[in-house]
Amino acid sequence: MAHIELNEIAHSYLKNPKDESDYALKRIHNAWDDGGAYALLGPSGCGKTTLLNVISGLLTPSKGRVFYSGKNVTDLPPEKRNIAQVFQFPVLYDTMSVFNNLAFPLRNRGVEESEVKKRVLEVAEILDLTPFLKKRAAGLAADAKQKISLGRGLVRSDVAAILFDEPLTVIDPHLKWHLRRKLKEVHDQMKLTLIYVTHDQVEALTFADQVMVMYEGEIVQIGTPQELFENPKHKFVGFFIGSPGMNFLACSVDSNIARVDGAGIVLDDNTAALAQKAQGKMEIGIRPMHLEVHTKSVKGSLPAKVKTIEDQGSFKILTVTMAGHTLRARLPEDQTMPSGEAWLRFPKRWTKLFADGRLVNK
Amino acid sequence: MGLSLQNVDKTVGREIHLTDVNLEFESGSRNVLLGRTLAGKTSLLRIMAGIDRPTRGKVLIDGRDVTGVSVRKRSVAMVYQQFINYPSLTVYKNIASPLKVSGVPKTEIDRRVRETAEMLHLDDLLDRLPAELSGGQQQRIAIARALIKDAQLLLLDEPLVNLDYKLREELRIELQEIFEQREAIVVYTTTEPTEALMFGGHVVVIDEGRILQTGLTPDIYRNPATTKVAEVFSDPPINYLSCAVQGQTACLGEDIEFPLSDHLKALPAANYIFGVRSNHLSLTPTGAADTEIRTKVELAEINGSETFIHVNYDNSRLVVQVDGVYPHRIGMEISIYVNPSSFFVFDEAGVLVTAPARSTLE
Numbered sequence: 001m002a003h004i005e006l007n008e009i010a011h012s013y014l015k016n017p018k019d020e021s022d023y024a025l026k027r028i029h030n031a032w033d034d035g036g037a038y039a040l041l042g043p044s045g046c047g048k049t050t051l052l053n054v055i056s057g058l059l060t061p062s063k064g065r066v067f068y069s070g071k072n073v074t075d076l077p078p079e080k081r082n083i084a085q086v087f088q089f090p091v092l093y094d095t096m097s098v099f100n101n102l103a104f105p106l107r108n109r110g111v112e113e114s115e116v117k118k119r120v121l122e123v124a125e126i127l128d129l130t131p132f133l134k135k136r137a138a139g140l141a142a143d144a145k146q147k148i149s150l151g152r153g154l155v156r157s158d159v160a161a162i163l164f165d166e167p168l169t170v171i172d173p174h175l176k177w178h179l180r181r182k183l184k185e186v187h188d189q190m191k192l193t194l195i196y197v198t199h200d201q202v203e204a205l206t207f208a209d210q211v212m213v214m215y216e217g218e219i220v221q222i223g224t225p226q227e228l229f230e231n232p233k234h235k236f237v238g239f240f241i242g243s244p245g246m247n248f249l250a251c252s253v254d255s256n257i258a259r260v261d262g263a264g265i266v267l268d269d270n271t272a273a274l275a276q277k278a279q280g281k282m283e284i285g286i287r288p289m290h291l292e293v294h295t296k297s298v299k300g301s302l303p304a305k306v307k308t309i310e311d312q313g314s315f316k317i318l319t320v321t322m323a324g325h326t327l328r329a330r331l332p333e334d335q336t337m338p339s340g341e342a343w344l345r346f347p348k349r350w351t352k353l354f355a356d357g358r359l360v361n362k
Numbered sequence: 363m364g365l366s367l368q369n370v371d372k373t374v375g376r377e378i379h380l381t382d383v384n385l386e387f388e389s390g391s392r393n394v395l396l397g398r399t400l401a402g403k404t405s406l407l408r409i410m411a412g413i414d415r416p417t418r419g420k421v422l423i424d425g426r427d428v429t430g431v432s433v434r435k436r437s438v439a440m441v442y443q444q445f446i447n448y449p450s451l452t453v454y455k456n457i458a459s460p461l462k463v464s465g466v467p468k469t470e471i472d473r474r475v476r477e478t479a480e481m482l483h484l485d486d487l488l489d490r491l492p493a494e495l496s497g498g499q500q501q502r503i504a505i506a507r508a509l510i511k512d513a514q515l516l517l518l519d520e521p522l523v524n525l526d527y528k529l530r531e532e533l534r535i536e537l538q539e540i541f542e543q544r545e546a547i548v549v550y551t552t553t554e555p556t557e558a559l560m561f562g563g564h565v566v567v568i569d570e571g572r573i574l575q576t577g578l579t580p581d582i583y584r585n586p587a588t589t590k591v592a593e594v595f596s597d598p599p600i601n602y603l604s605c606a607v608q609g610q611t612a613c614l615g616e617d618i619e620f621p622l623s624d625h626l627k628a629l630p631a632a633n634y635i636f637g638v639r640s641n642h643l644s645l646t647p648t649g650a651a652d653t654e655i656r657t658k659v660e661l662a663e664i665n666g667s668e669t670f671i672h673v674n675y676d677n678s679r680l681v682v683q684v685d686g687v688y689p690h691r692i693g694m695e696i697s698i699y700v701n702p703s704s705f706f707v708f709d710e711a712g713v714l715v716t717a718p719a720r721s722t723l724e
Contacts, residue, residue, distance in 0.1 A: 044526050142399065173553060173597045174593065174597070177598060177599055181661055201666070202665055205664065206664065206665050225666050226664060228666065289667060311559070313556075314639065
């Protein structure tokens with residue numbers, strides 16, 4: 001078990017990096033609590049795998065230091081850090097039985113055979129692998145294989161943290177539900193530090209207590225799933241989390257009204273007050289599920305034209321144009337849909353203001 | 363063009379890949395082939411393309427038997443899950459390659475390459491090599507190469523699965539717009555119910571090499587012919603409860619009784635499987651007709667704006683999908699509610715008896 005601290009980390013894959021754009025990781029400075037469940041979420045190329053490799057020791061960062069429970073491990077290789085890793089594709093010994101696969105990391109470290117047996121049986125029980133222990137790993141389904149990869153991390157009692165790099169990407173949707181649930185149970189029972197790297201928002205949000213959203217080599221926001229959804233501090237977070245992402249409309253602010261090409265949208269008093277001091281390009285942002293759509297004009301509503309309605313089963317996505325801007329709304333499956341004309345309301349609570357891409361708030 | 367498959371079987375060695383497949387596709391139709399990993403999706407595409415020959419049965423194009431005709435003599439283009447491009451050729455030459463092979467004049471090639479590149483936002487990258495580009499851009503090249511041929515049959519085998527979540531969203535919207543303007547038969551495979559719903563059009567549900575159901579995508583979603591179709595076409599997984607009907611009363615699980623109403627009224631006395639999708643279970647009653655299920659929380663997953671609550675009732679695993687954030691502790695006692703009007707009813711063999719009526723059909 002370990003508390004992990006990243007101290008002023010930066011990394012460039014170039015020998016002589018010149019400016020900031022040469023860095024895959026720009027400046028990472030934060031701490032990861034012992035026993036926490038974390039997710040690193042971002043698009044490919046954002047630096048999340050680089051950061052994971054810095055934590056595991058596969059990569060020595062160009063700048064900064066890594067501490068495990070206060071001990072400087074910056075120059076230690078992965079095997080000296082007591083880290084377990086689970087990758088996108090299960091890494092197993094195909095010809096070995098499930099038991100021997102699970103036992104491998106322990107036998108490799110010279111653990112006594114009676115202890116090996118005890119640990120393997122314990123871990124197999126947690127992961128529902130007991131019926132497969134005598135089977136060869138080669139014949140198993142993708143999700144069972146991924147559970148063995150995880151089990152090989154869990155058998156070691158000295159493991160400091162388990163790092164997951166896109167572990168569910170190649171797993172079918174119905175099996176993802178089962179595996180995600182298993183991971184949460186394991187975290188609950190074993191209180192291990194888990195760090196999970198993914199581009200998939202559902203996996204990140206459902207897995208982690210704290211999600212770190214990465215963009216172009218930086219962590220742009222750290223927060224609970226709810227915080228990231230309700231108060232994205234950066235436009236990128238608004239765009240990347242939520243499906244479809246947040247709607248953004250360029251505006252100018254005139255006391256408590258955001259003006260969008262002729263349409264006026266009322267801001268809450270706090271945002272309006274802060275907006276007076278804010279500088280740069282102003283935009284309002286609203287999530288598709290928070291945008292109210294009416295079939296008739298209601299108090300404070302703005303007219304819009306319906307472009308398309310997409311039936312997504314449990315909900316509908318409505319695409320509309322308002323004052324020349326395209327917006328998307330996410331509506332419950334049983335709501336009456338407008339046709340042709342629609343009236344939009346922007347609830348104050350959910351109408352956010354961004355200045356130069358950053359949320360305007362306290 | 364019309365493409366039909368008649369009584370197609372495919373066996374490889376002792377393994378059965380496809381059994382008695384009968385399908386019809388029309389020009390300009392958009393079709394999603396939905397099924398889990400190893401369901402037979404790729405086997406079916408390869409037979410449609412003419413890459414593989416069926417073990418039994420026929421492939422007809424406009425009524426003409428083409429079963430033995432090689433892929434080179436057919437008008438077909440295919441995009442794969444892996445990004446397949448010529449690594450030593452520039453983006454321009456990659457896109458141009460199918461036309462060059464078929465001897466199209468240079469000026470014509472140039473016009474079409476630029477037109478297709480623009481459609482896929484590759485126009486600024488024409489002089490680059492594939493390896494210098496991101497995964498999303500590499501797949502765009504492969505798609506451009508498939509589109510430039512203007513083939514009558516366009517097959518895409520899980521083309522977006524190796525891309526980031528957000529990139530998928532973008533490319534999916536673009537592809538939909540591109541497909542709409544084409545005369546070709548488009549067949550697109552996926553394991554994900556949400557992706558099938560986003561594409562709309564027609565869906566073909568396949569499982570263990572057999573076609574289970576075909577029709578308009580939202581219709582099949584709302585009228586799954588069997589429990590298997592409902593499982594393949596639900597994410598979160600569909601919830602099942604055993605139910606005994608006697609007279610005008612239904613008895614759910616151990617001891618929950620409710621009167622039959624709406625679409626359930628005419629149900630003859632028998633044992634059934636009642637199915638309900640996660641978004642139709644709730645934590646507060648939605649009306650007087652609701653039935654209450656008392657149970658314990660096994661896990662709560664917060665997904666930004668919504669929560670997935672996992673519970674167990676009468677040996678069935680249930681998932682409740684609710685709007686809002688409910689950080690319920692494991693073991694907490696809760697009530698979940700379901701309106702009987704949202705139950706799918708299947709007989710004991712898993713065949714649909716009745717589906718919820720839809721009050722909001724446009």
